[in-house]
Amino acid sequence: MTGLRGxxxxxxxxxxxxxxxxxxxxxHHSASRLRHPLVRQGSAFLRATWPExxxxxxxxxxxxxxxxxxxxxxxxxxxxxxGYLKDLYQRLFNLFxxxxxxxxxxxxxxxxxxxxxxxxxVLAHAPGDLEKARAVVxxxxxxxxxxxxxxxFVRAAMSQGAPVVVVDPLRxxxxxxxxxxxxxxxxxxxxxxxxxxxxxLVRRGTYDQAFCRERSRGFEAFARKVxxxxxxxxxxxxxxxxxxxxxxxxxxxxxxxxxTRRPAAFLLGYGLQRHARGxxxxxxxxALAALAGSIGRSGGGANYANFHxxxxxxxxxxxGLPDGEPRARRVFDRPRFGCQAPALADPSAQVLxxxxxxxxxxxxxxxxxxxxxxxxxxxxxxxxxxxxxxALADVVLPVADFLEDEDLFRCSWHAHLTWxxxxxxxxxxVWSETRIVAELAGRLGxxxxxxxxxxxxxxxxxxxxxxxxxxxxxxxxxxxGRSFANPAVLDVPWADGPFATPSGxxxxxxxxxxxxxxxxxxxxxxxxxxxxxxAPAADGSxxxxxxxxxxxxxxxxxxxxxxxxxxxxxxxxxxxGLPAVFAHPRAAARxxxxxxxxxxxxxxxxxxxxxxxLDDGLREDTLCLYAGGSAGFIAGARPASANALTPDNLTxxxxxxxxxxxxxxxxxxxxxxx
Numbered sequence: 001m002t003g004l005r006g007x008x009x010x011x012x013x014x015x016x017x018x019x020x021x022x023x024x025x026x027x028h029h030s031a032s033r034l035r036h037p038l039v040r041q042g043s044a045f046l047r048a049t050w051p052e053x054x055x056x057x058x059x060x061x062x063x064x065x066x067x068x069x070x071x072x073x074x075x076x077x078x079x080x081x082x083g084y085l086k087d088l089y090q091r092l093f094n095l096f097x098x099x100x101x102x103x104x105x106x107x108x109x110x111x112x113x114x115x116x117x118x119x120x121x122v123l124a125h126a127p128g129d130l131e132k133a134r135a136v137v138x139x140x141x142x143x144x145x146x147x148x149x150x151x152x153f154v155r156a157a158m159s160q161g162a163p164v165v166v167v168d169p170l171r172x173x174x175x176x177x178x179x180x181x182x183x184x185x186x187x188x189x190x191x192x193x194x195x196x197x198x199x200x201l202v203r204r205g206t207y208d209q210a211f212c213r214e215r216s217r218g219f220e221a222f223a224r225k226v227x228x229x230x231x232x233x234x235x236x237x238x239x240x241x242x243x244x245x246x247x248x249x250x251x252x253x254x255x256x257x258x259x260t261r262r263p264a265a266f267l268l269g270y271g272l273q274r275h276a277r278g279x280x281x282x283x284x285x286x287a288l289a290a291l292a293g294s295i296g297r298s299g300g301g302a303n304y305a306n307f308h309x310x311x312x313x314x315x316x317x318x319x320g321l322p323d324g325e326p327r328a329r330r331v332f333d334r335p336r337f338g339c340q341a342p343a344l345a346d347p348s349a350q351v352l353x354x355x356x357x358x359x360x361x362x363x364x365x366x367x368x369x370x371x372x373x374x375x376x377x378x379x380x381x382x383x384x385x386x387x388x389x390x391a392l393a394d395v396v397l398p399v400a401d402f403l404e405d406e407d408l409f410r411c412s413w414h415a416h417l418t419w420x421x422x423x424x425x426x427x428x429x430v431w432s433e434t435r436i437v438a439e440l441a442g443r444l445g446x447x448x449x450x451x452x453x454x455x456x457x458x459x460x461x462x463x464x465x466x467x468x469x470x471x472x473x474x475x476x477x478x479x480x481g482r483s484f485a486n487p488a489v490l491d492v493p494w495a496d497g498p499f500a501t502p503s504g505x506x507x508x509x510x511x512x513x514x515x516x517x518x519x520x521x522x523x524x525x526x527x528x529x530x531x532x533x534x535a536p537a538a539d540g541s542x543x544x545x546x547x548x549x550x551x552x553x554x555x556x557x558x559x560x561x562x563x564x565x566x567x568x569x570x571x572x573x574x575x576x577g578l579p580a581v582f583a584h585p586r587a588a589a590r591x592x593x594x595x596x597x598x599x600x601x602x603x604x605x606x607x608x609x610x611x612x613x614l615d616d617g618l619r620e621d622t623l624c625l626y627a628g629g630s631a632g633f634i635a636g637a638r639p640a641s642a643n644a645l646t647p648d649n650l651t652x653x654x655x656x657x658x659x660x661x662x663x664x665x666x667x668x669x670x671x672x673x674x
Contacts, residue, residue: 034398058443068347070097080356083407090317102334104655110278113654120500132299135261141269145557171617194284196240208293218508263300279653335657338368415489565628
């Protein structure tokens with residue numbers, strides 16, 4: 001294998017690949033690849049054979065079930081690989097008797113839950129439809145760095161005269177590359193901004209009245225709450241500008257844009273919903289898109305994610321299990337593993353099995369996570385390279401990468417599926433995860449359920465889709481080695497017919513403070529404080545005048561979660577080897593700090609040394625520390641993860657990590673000599 005390139009004939013990616021795709025090839029060849037099983041002996045790992053490693057793992061699993069019950073096993077899996085067959089681990093543990101599993105997510109489930117309430121399903125417009133937008137609103141998203149295949153479609157809309165506005169506390173590469181109008185609200189105030197713009201459209205009568213009357217539910221109550229009525233003033237341009245700490249002209253610009261440039265395409269990112277009220281923020285933007293006439297119209301959409309295969313593929317995790325086999329029935333909140341895993345009782349956790357995830361580095365509140373990890377007697381990790389999580393494991397199983405494995409891949413942005421076949425064979429003692437599951441199942445007495453080959457599993461999963469759309473292929477096997485469009489997908493969701501909500505209508509909603517809590521919580525209880533001199537932050541924390549900064553930890557263009565962070569360090573650390581923290585020059589000057597200083601970040605959860613970089617594209621009350629990096633357990637790695645600082649709070653809905661509800665202090669790492 002000597003190179004990777006995009007497919008120039010792919011209708012969406014058009015041959016473009018991001019830097020992280022190219023880094024996959026470097027890792028594929030890297031000397032740091034895990035190339036044989038490892039078993040801990042004391043403080044060191046010893047090389048083991050596959051039979052030795054799997055016999056040990058199976059023995060520990062069987063002993064845990066015998067002595068404590070199957071729920072004493074935790075299976076921690078995430079989306080480090082989007083391969084469909086990685087869900088076979090879930091099938092194995094369901095057949096094993098049901099185990100303890102995480103629920104919720106780290107990065108996007110608040111927004112997913114919000115859109116499922118509003119629309120019934122999470123669907124996005126086809127990327128090519130963006131070219132028909134008359135305006136583009138990029139909210140909490142930085143496609144120039146994190147979704148570069150989207151940028152040509154935005155530029156195509158611009159070439160047709162569509163203005164672009166980016167709403168983000170940071171002046172991102174997207175703002176710079178597109179020359180876009182930049183609106184930089186205080187972190188955590190996105191819901192108030194969206195609702196204020198919507199309120200002004202309602203007061204002016206320039207909202208999409210036909211849609212609200214004929215295709216929505218709850219509009220009248222929503223309008224009364226946000227636009228006023230019954231003695232209340234509602235959200236005004238002035239109060240929202242003060243609360244979000246932006247110019248009134250920014251609010252008026254958004255109002256004017258959405259009045260005169262319809263349809264507008266809303267491109268929502270994941271950053272805006274990494275707050276305690278993250279679900280509320282997405283719901284508010286969905287509502288604004290509805291008011292602006294963007295729903296169900298070509299060139300519009302509230303585009304957050306695209307769960308286009310939902311319900312069209314067989315679920316390899318559980319579908320077709322023998323009658324009577326229990327499913328996983330004990331859960332914990334994924335972001336709160338650090339505090340909830342040690343508290344599990346009757347039974348307590350005895351075995352932890354981790355795949356396609358690096359929880360020690362990725363979960364919030366690192367110190368608590370490490371304590372929880374160490375409290376579990378036996379830990380197994382299936383991985384490509386050594387990570388902070390493998391460093392704390394008892395058994396490490398080396399797995400094939402996507403170039404060496406056969407799998408079905410879905411995308412949460414465009415509507416293509418790819419049945420990938422191996423380009424090369426894995427190293428001699430590296431196994432595909434399908435094989436690992438089958439071999440482990442045999443040792444657990446479940447081998448008969450895993451006799452299919454990878455090709456047979458994928459064909460089985462695709463059968464319903466092929467049966468429903470015979471024009472796709474005569475048999476699923478004909479799709480092997482191909483990328484193909486999901487024939488069920490519409491370029492413009494919700495153009496006609498009912499929504500997938502119980503009412504069949506778009507839902508404006510009532511419970512803005514929390515969609516989980518019962519009772520009628522006021523949609524904008526915080527609005528009562530908007531006329532106060534010191535309004536509380538939308539996340540409930542103290543006002544920015546307390547000397548603490550909002551800390552945001554977005555994705556860097558060169559890394560993906562905890563992967564490839566060495567590239568970020570090389571570009572941003574100034575040779576210090578420390579993670580870079582970005583601050584506004586005026587904020588740094590007030591603290592007596594200068595470019596390149598070694599600084600200490602401190603939060604309620606912990607502290608982290610960093611290299612200071614000045615950036616006038618940030619708000620003065622906000623710091624940026626890119627996500628990723630080691631927690632410090634990998635040999636030779638210094639602590640670099642923002643999660644040493646982040647709390648394990650949950651969002652209002654979706655059981656997601658509220659990473660951005662993080663306030664921290666910034667100071668020189670060493671006192672200035674007298």
